[in-house]
Each structure stands twice: as structure tokens, then as C-alpha cells.
Amino acid sequence: NAGVTQTPKFRILKIGQSMTLQCTQDMNHNYMYWYRQDPGMGLKLIYYSVGAGITDKGEVPNGYNVSRSTTEDFPLRLELAAPSQTSVYFCASSYLGGGETQYFGPGTRLLVL
Amino acid sequence: DAKTTQPPSMDCAEGRAANLPCNHSTISGNEYVYWYRQIHSQGPQYIIHGLKNNETNEMASLIITEDRKSSTLILPHATLRDTAVYYCIASANYGGSQGNLIFGKGTKLSVKP
Numbered sequence: 001n002a003g004v005t006q007t008p009k010f011r012i013l014k015i016g017q018s019m020t021l022q023c024t025q026d027m028n029h030n031y032m033y034w035y036r037q038d039p040g041m042g043l044k045l046i047y048y049s050v051g052a053g054i055t056d057k058g059e060v061p062n063g064y065n066v067s068r069s070t071t072e073d074f075p076l077r078l079e080l081a082a083p084s085q086t087s088v089y090f091c092a093s094s095y096l097g098g099g100e101t102q103y104f105g106p107g108t109r110l111l112v113l
Numbered sequence: 114d115a116k117t118t119q120p121p122s123m124d125c126a127e128g129r130a131a132n133l134p135c136n137h138s139t140i141s142g143n144e145y146v147y148w149y150r151q152i153h154s155q156g157p158q159y160i161i162h163g164l165k166n167n168e169t170n171e172m173a174s175l176i177i178t179e180d181r182k183s184s185t186l187i188l189p190h191a192t193l194r195d196t197a198v199y200y201c202i203a204s205a206n207y208g209g210s211q212g213n214l215i216f217g218k219g220t221k222l223s224v225k226p
Contacts, residue, residue, distance in 0.1 A: 004156075035216075042200065042216030043157065058213065090156050098206035099147040099214055104156025 001026050004105035006091050012111045013081040021076040021108050023091030031094045032074040033058075033102065034066065036087040043090060049074055050097060081112045117201045119220045125195075127226050131188040135201030138182040145206045146177060147214065148186045150197040157200065157216070160186065164206075191224045198222075 007022045025032065030051050035043040035058075045058030049068040063085060065077040074093075078085060088109050092102040118136040125131040137146060148160040161168055161175045163184075168175045174187040188195055200219040 033213075040218070042218050043214075044216070045213055048213060059215075088154065092156070099145055099162060099202065099204040100206060101159040102149075102157075102214065104158070107154070107156055 003027065004091055004093055004103050006089075006105035006108050008108060009106070010109045010111075012113060013078075014113060015081060015083065017081050018077070018079050019081065019110075021078075021089055021091075021110075023074045023076065023105060024072050025074075025091075025093040025103070026072065027093060027095070027103065028071060029093035029095050029103075030071070031097050031100075031102075032068065033092040033094075034064070034074070034076045035090045035092065036060065036085075037090060037107075038087050046076065046089075078110075083112050086110060086112045116215075117203055117217060119199075119201050119217065121218065122221045122223070124223050124225055125188075125191045127193060127224055128190055131191040131195065131222060131224070133186040133188075133199050133201075133220050133222065134183065135186070136183045137201070137203045140181055140203045141205070143205050144203045146175065146181075146184050147202045147204060148173070148175065149200045149202065149214075149216075151200070151219070152194075152197040160199075162206075191222075193224050193226065196222060196224045 033048045034046040047066040049055045091105045094102045147162040149157040151157045177184045198219040
């Protein structure tokens with residue numbers, strides 16, 4: 001199993017541009033999550049999904065959108081990139097909700113200039 | 114979710130036990146204590162979790178006080194590869210917002226030769 005994969009690994013965006021961060025898991029997990037991590041800080045939850053077609057906001061959802069059309073994929077969309085969205089983005093998945101072991105991807109480093 | 118308090122940093126000699134403390138004085142009865150670690154900007158990795166009994170697995174041991182207000186993660190024989198940021202998280206073990214993980218700043222453990 002590849003686990004949780006994320007693409008791209010690194011991206012530079014100009015202010016106002018849009019992009020989609022891709023996340024795929026091959027463990028048939030029901031729950032998927034998007035976090036962001038700013039330098040020296042812990043992870044903050046952006047959005048999460050409890051299954052295909054169901055998503056909900058986390059702690060810092062503003063400026064982002066998500067969709068979950070399949071069990072495997074959970075893309076994160078940035079519509080109008082802002083410098084405040086410069087961060088490292090981690091996708092994670094788990095079979096059950098709660099603190100049940102979450103498996104994290106390697107992260108996507110995003111720089112907005 | 115309960116808030117946890119951890120020291121910002123700790124040092125440990127290679128081969129010795131690393132004891133990482135965590136305070137969670139406001140933990141609820143249905144909340145578990147989870148430990149994750151993050152090695153040099155990789156995605157966080159699950160270590161161990163427990164409710165009220167002490168737990169041990171191949172990576173670490175978790176000691177929870179009887180009143181559940183604090184816990185200690187023990188890495189029995191720390192190696193250089195254990196250098197990482199360790200996160201202690203209190204969370205309900207079921208789906209929905211109450212079960213989401215809230216990452217603080219964690220403890221940066223430096224294992225020294």
C-alpha cells in the first residue's frame with residue numbers, strides 16, 4: 001500500500017491564483033482530513049470528511065474548499081491565493097473518526113508571493 | 114476538546130529513557146490521550162494512546178495518572194532517530210468534531226550522542 005499520497009510536493013503561487021492540492025489514500029479509510037502547519041506551530045485542521053459526499057469545516061476553513069466524490073480522493077482547493085496561505089499542508093486519513101490512528105501524507109509546501 | 118500542556122523542549126542522552134510529560138487537567142471522561150510525533154517536517158506519526166490504563170507497544174509506553182490529569186510518554190532507549198516534536202492530544206475516540214485532533218506546539222525532543 002502507498003498509504004496517503006499528496007501532490008505536488010512544492011508549489012509557488014502568485015497572489016490571486018488558484019490551485020488544487022491532491023490527496024489520495026489506498027487504505028479504504030472512511031475519514032480524511034486536511035491540516036495546515038505554519039512555521040514553529042502545530043497543525044490546524046482545515047476541513048475533514050467522514051465519507052464520500054460528506055465534508056465539514058475544521059478550525060481554519062476560510063479561503064479553502066473541499067470535495068469528496070470518492071472514498072480515495074480528498075482534494076483541497078484554494079480559489080484566491082493569499083500570502084497568509086503560505087504553509088505546509090498535510091492530508092491524513094483514518095478508518096474510524098476520533099483520535100483513531102491517523103495516517104499522514106508527506107505534505108505539500110505552498111509559497112504564495 | 115481538552116487543552117494539553119507540554120514543555121517546549123527536552124534533551125535526552127542516546128540510549129537513555131526519554132520521559133515526556135503532558136498535563137491535561139481538564140480532560141473529559143470520554144477523552145483519550147494520544148501521542149503523535151513529527152520528525153523534521155514530515156507528516157506526524159501515531160505513537161500510542163490510552164484512556165486510563167497504562168499502555169505499551171513496540172514504540173513506547175504511556176503512563177496515565179489515576180486522576181487522568183497528566184501522563185508521561187516513555188521512550189525506553191532513545192536513539193538519534195527519535196529526535197522529533199512530540200504532540201500530546203486529548204480527544205474523544207469517535208467521529209465528528211469532538212473527535213478531531215487538536216495539535217499544540219508539542220515538545221521538541223533532542224536526543225544527543
